Amino acid sequence: MTASETFDYLPVQKWFMTRPLEKRNHFNHSFLFRVNEPVDRERLQGALEKLSRHHGMLRAVYPARGGCFLRESAEIEVKELDIGGKSDAEIFEELTGWQNHFDLERGYLWQSGILRGYRDGSERIFLAIHHMVVDAASWSIIREDLKELFEGRPIVQKSCTYREWVDAVRAHGLSATDEERAYWRRSEVQQEEVRHVWQELREEGSSPMQCSRVEFSPEIVAKLEHAARAPGTPKISDLLLGALASAMYEVSGKRENWITVEKPGREGLSSPPDVSRTVGWFTVLFPLCLGVGSGIGESVMMNRERLRALPCKGIGYGPLYGYDNLPVVLFNYLDRLTGSDESSWQISLAEPSGESMSPLNRFGNIVDINGLGRKGKIGLWFESSLKEDPHRTLCEAFRKGVEEAVHWLNH
Numbered sequence: 001m002t003a004s005e006t007f008d009y010l011p012v013q014k015w016f017m018t019r020p021l022e023k024r025n026h027f028n029h030s031f032l033f034r035v036n037e038p039v040d041r042e043r044l045q046g047a048l049e050k051l052s053r054h055h056g057m058l059r060a061v062y063p064a065r066g067g068c069f070l071r072e073s074a075e076i077e078v079k080e081l082d083i084g085g086k087s088d089a090e091i092f093e094e095l096t097g098w099q100n101h102f103d104l105e106r107g108y109l110w111q112s113g114i115l116r117g118y119r120d121g122s123e124r125i126f127l128a129i130h131h132m133v134v135d136a137a138s139w140s141i142i143r144e145d146l147k148e149l150f151e152g153r154p155i156v157q158k159s160c161t162y163r164e165w166v167d168a169v170r171a172h173g174l175s176a177t178d179e180e181r182a183y184w185r186r187s188e189v190q191q192e193e194v195r196h197v198w199q200e201l202r203e204e205g206s207s208p209m210q211c212s213r214v215e216f217s218p219e220i221v222a223k224l225e226h227a228a229r230a231p232g233t234p235k236i237s238d239l240l241l242g243a244l245a246s247a248m249y250e251v252s253g254k255r256e257n258w259i260t261v262e263k264p265g266r267e268g269l270s271s272p273p274d275v276s277r278t279v280g281w282f283t284v285l286f287p288l289c290l291g292v293g294s295g296i297g298e299s300v301m302m303n304r305e306r307l308r309a310l311p312c313k314g315i316g317y318g319p320l321y322g323y324d325n326l327p328v329v330l331f332n333y334l335d336r337l338t339g340s341d342e343s344s345w346q347i348s349l350a351e352p353s354g355e356s357m358s359p360l361n362r363f364g365n366i367v368d369i370n371g372l373g374r375k376g377k378i379g380l381w382f383e384s385s386l387k388e389d390p391h392r393t394l395c396e397a398f399r400k401g402v403e404e405a406v407h408w409l410n411h
Contacts, residue, residue: 011319013068025104049073057133098126109133129142139347157277176320198328212381216402218376227406236335237335261307263285285318296408328365329366330367333373368382
């Protein structure tokens, strides 16, 4: 393995690899694919071998000296589990054991398996892949390509390599305009001026993180999805950000609060390589100042415009500044995971696939908000080290803010 065969990290990968994490190798994405027929193990193994040859990042190794190296082939192992007679807890524990011993330096970064024994005759294909290799958008590509290969059809779609995207992002940072540099420089100064506000709301000591799930009624979700489809209207993420701005104001007493926004990251470059069919971790992070207006409608539109005003959709912040000093409240909402509504080869979001990320890994945020939309449902997890009252207030005020935003948008 020579230096010329390695390529650098994206900013999000560098950020991850430099965190003092207790279980760095246990930071995965994992899903079950529902298949309405028996799954032949050898046939699946052959399809996975072809898949790894097609998508280079499935052969990734991260040597201790840094950078990424792609092996010529990946180790393919297909485990099997008969769930008959097993409790949900036993199945969860088994699937956790399939994915809690990956090795970044050795290049063992994903695991496949087959679950059998479902009463309706269906089966599940299990896949767990380390986050250094994939992001949420990669899963629709993996699902579609694996289905084609398993059913004996070749995959011919080809886009640019992950390495080409890494090089393009680095080049963007080197050639960023004075205006873009000045924009992010101002944001760095403004964040520092108010960083103490949320630190003071934090629970002292090493208390367990508080976790709450905020969900909405089918009526609210239906109205959200209907309004978001209309051209020119705010999208679901705009409404959520407006509600979050109001909730953070209620907790902190400050009309402006800084958050870290997490986005899929495959856009923003002036001449981007085509990565529409490329597997990899493309996530971008950037700071955003949320403000409140005189009402929820004004808050939604204000923050929508602030998001739109970001230079190059936020992709330049990472190569210019890195992710070491971001705001301590993170917001990440994925509108939908493609392939979760299919009748067969469905990404089964309702069925646990084991513990994909070790709870011992902590990134230092005071609040992490992660959400996913799927047909008829929208839910967000609030995990925080806030004191009990601020945590509860943040969740309740956010729920109320979303409901008010829906009412505003439909009247």
